[in-house]
Amino acid sequence: MSSSTNVEVSPPSLDKGKRRAQDTEPTERTPLLNSQSSSVLLDSHDPPPAVARRRLRSKLTTVFLVSLVITTLGAIGVGILAWTYASRASHISTDDILTEGLVFRGPDRVDVLSISPQGGIALRVGGRLGFDAGAVLGVSAESDDTLFGDIWKAVGRWGIRRLNRVAVNMSTIALVAGHVVLATVEPSPVVIPLTASPPSDSSWLTPISMPLLIRPTTNTTALIEFVRESWRDGWAVVRADVSNVDVRGGFFGEGNWRAWLHKQLSDVKTQVRIEIPPIPGLPHGPLPRLSDLITLQYFSLHSTERATLELNALATVPNPAPPSFNLTSPSLPFTIALPSNISMTGAPIASVSTLPFTLTHPNISLAIQGNVLPLSTQATPLLSTFLSRYLSRQNNPILVSTPLIEGLSIDLEFPAPNPPPQVLRNVTIHDMSIKPSGTVVTASGTVDARIVLPKGMDLKLHVGRVFADVLVFDGEVPDGAEFPSSLGEPDEDDEHPLPPAPPLPSPLPPHAFARIRPEEWLPSQSGPVELSDSGSLYAISAHLVDVPLEVLPGRQKEFSGFVSKVVFGSGDGATAGILGVGAVGVEVAGLELQASRAAQAREMELTGLPFRGSVLVGKKAMRRGGLLGLDVGLGDAVNKSEEELGKVREEVKKAVRRLLGKWT
Template sequence: MALAAGDAKGKSKANAPEQTSERTPLLQGEASQSTLLSDIVIDAENAGARHRLRSTLTLVFFTSLFLCLLIFAVIVLFAYSFASTLSDVSPQDLLEKGIVFEGPNRVDVLNATDGGIWINVDARVGIDAGSILGVNSEDDEGTLKGAWKSMGRLGVRLIKTVSADLSAVYIYSFTQALLGVVSLEPLELPITANPPCNNSWLTPVSIPLFIQPTNNSSDLAQFVNDSWREGVVSVHAVVPNVDIWGGNVNRNSWRSVLKLSEKDLGVQAMLQLPPIPGLPFPGSGEPFPPFSKLVALRDFYIASSPGGLVLQAHASAVNPAPPTLEVTVPSLPFIVSVPGAGDTLVPLASVHTEPFSLTHPTISILISGHVLPLSPEATGPLSIFVSRYLSLQHNPISIASPLFPSLVIDAEFPSPDTRPDILRNVTIRNMRVKPNSTGNGLLASGEVFARLVLPKGMNFSMDVRRVFPNILVFDGDVPESAANVTITSRNGSCTILPDPLPPRAFGHICPEEWLKAASTYDGSEDGGSAFLVTASIVNVPIQVLPGREQEFSNFVSKVIFSSKGALAGLQGIASIGVHIVSLPFEGGGENSEFVLDGLPLRGVVRIGKKFSL
């Protein structure tokens, strides 16, 4: 047991740490001290590295912060300088120095509605912001001013685009008459610094515009006449509000803080009128040509249809646009009216143009439409219109559009180049004559026969219901010297005979009332419908012309004593009352008719021995 206890004690001592005593070896103590010193040195080096790293990071942070603040300050300073310079820019400088415009090279009329016209203008536009701000490069490069300009050009490149919002543009003539109002959506345009000398830097743009012309036709006509007489188009544009800002139209970037606002901005614009082929030189003092000189009716076509009278026409117009400008126009509606009683207008036709382009040197326009329902009061003006047309007289008309009801253009409907030969092959069949009870002249009976051929383009059906002849009777055929002799009458009444009377004329046929007539369709001739017209005459007087008693006596002698009878020439005019099939009248109006006056006629008739006392 004593041994066990001794062993346990010995083990306990063995497990206890060794203690240093005076007998401990010296090397063992020196090794322990060296290890401790090494640890202290490593800790000191680590602490120094951490300190140096912390110092470096702090230096980098504050340096970066300083640089950011410096850059921000420069940007703010530049922005402030830019905004200050921009605010000092006058509208005149903006227009004269900044905006460079080339064109337009194309104009498309998109639509016409609500008293205005939507058009789209293609052009090339650029804004020389360097000139506006004064930062374009010059001979001061390398100086402080040159460095500042370089920063300005850099700023222009950073901004890239500017946007503008114009409330509306009011266009006035130089006499301060309002010509129209132009509205447009906000625009976004690129800006440039140091552009080249040519226009290669301009950007193509497509700008939709809504133009509302004035309703005062007189002001527009006066403006056109004044501009043509002076040779210069001079207008004054006023914009109540203009807002300009940097960046796009949505204002969703920092660039929009740069902005400029103007109120009641006024701009004067002048344009030299170029010469237009076929018209007097603008600025020569001659008045602006009438509408008939600008638009020529090449041909037209009128035909009956189940729905009424349909119209088609082909017109040509002078193209005033320069050759470099392309213009397209959609279908546009118009109402054509003729003068009525007093200052009233009688709407005659509703037409529309087919889409067309402005070609050079003239524009070709196709027109389609139909005759409007006419009131009974319209027959008189329509009769005058057709009679003037057949007599080679221009007809005044008025042209308006439902899109611009207050804007009316006065024009002329041209007459044909030569007088249409309407009544042909005129004769009196089975003509019988007898002395007048008054002893002055003869009484004629028989059947008037004629072929009525409408002018080219008139291919409608009609019914000739009555005729009123006004005819000179000649002994023999009508001499050529009497070809230009005119006789006038209107609506069933004879007027003064020509003075002097043509040779060999001895009698005058003018009934006291209209003669009933009938007609049948006889195909087409010379591009117009043809009809056979007949009318019976019973005891119609042939009055002896003043001073032509001898010619009358000679003619009667031929009738009585010649085996072949006597040949009588007929020359004069006639009025006819017609009803045009499919011509619409308000409330039906099947019995409505209108009168054609002044239809020239020429014929011959042989009178035999059917002479009764």
């Protein structure tokens, strides 16, 4: 069994390689693909490098061409859009810009910076301003827009928002009504914000404050006529003419792309309509008188230690402006004159100015202060008439002008004080006597009175002469009796002309029987008494010496009855009522007069001062005057018997009747 079988098995060669590869463990440095496999893959899938380069160039060329076409089309589109916007903008009229685009609300505030005759009126006007560029260019969004139209408008609105603002510089603006230039306005350059699609309210407007310089016309007639027509129509309509308007994009001096927008407008003309706000209680129609609108709340006149006459006043006028409107004004100068037949501008009597003021509701309060001017020869009698009318409860016409507007003179009415003043008070005649003097009856006595100036008139006076035109009544003056005012003008040829004599009342008041009117002024004495609640208070005294007593027509019976009361009545005499109009010649401290006569250089007259009072005509005075023309005095009759006394009385009555018949 020694034999054995040996079998040799040779492993195939291919197995060696495979097994070796499998037995080798991969490491981190083992390549994923060996060089042999990589060669096989490249050779079987990738094109050659030249082909790859050709393909890359082709792709880049395609991208470039597509981009060029898109850019070109975009540029063409933008150019078309720009051309359409520019074409539309070039055809926009000035009226469209002003009526559809430019929106101004206000003015909300006006500050008067300065006023001068040469420089005009400098104002700072505040308001709210905006420009609806979307409406003017037609790019506002609408519900019926097409897709292309919506895109076109959206681009336009985007451009407006990018532009944002324009700067506008205008030449002088002429405000014309008809063919008359009412005023010229020099505006300041302004930046106007642009809006593409504003809301329906005013919240999009931008507050602005713009300085303006206004020079009114000197043609005051045309100016007043324009005001009348505007008030009647309820609208002020003027044409605004501007020779040149320069519009630039952005702010002034801005150097970016916005400055490319530049447009100049020439000979711009547009109509401006301003609604006249109503004044409560005054409907539109005929222009009301300014006197109806101005209320004088307070007035004072006083002598100062500087030998001047200063005046102060407070006046109110209705404020037609809405509550949201504010105005501030500096002091405004005015000259007050009295109408004169010699001069159209009147005779200046006072220079006043308003204190700085603001608007208040419902009325504007104007505090006024100034002083009385030195009076010319022309002004002195006019002021006398003015004061006389004022003190006798009559309104006075005045002329108000300002140096700020040359040639403008406004007619106003200076109101009489309310309640009406009683300047002459406590008028009486002491020791009055009535006696014959030839064929007439004369009266004598001492006139005493008080001059009480109205409230606010604190003046230093000296009354050097008085005059009184008096009706005499049997008993107290009846209620309702009036003495007529003087008519006509005094005689200027006389050194001291008497006030004109008014006609007698018709019919004559009951119980009036005589009139006393001196033939000349009566010298008087005066002096301050005390300062009353109303004003300065002065006492005056003058002597009547043999002044004619004129028995009124048809009143001989009343006259005879009064004399009989004096002679035969019980007591010390009879009461006579007096009703009349007085006048005084006064010197006012601080009032500088330039009269033609030296005697009147410091004196002026106040006439038409009504008064009433009473006087006791006594028996003693009658006896001293020798009324009966008898040697036997009435006082001796008491020592006689009753029979003898009766005879004396009868003789006296006969004598009185004879005398009365001769006098009347």
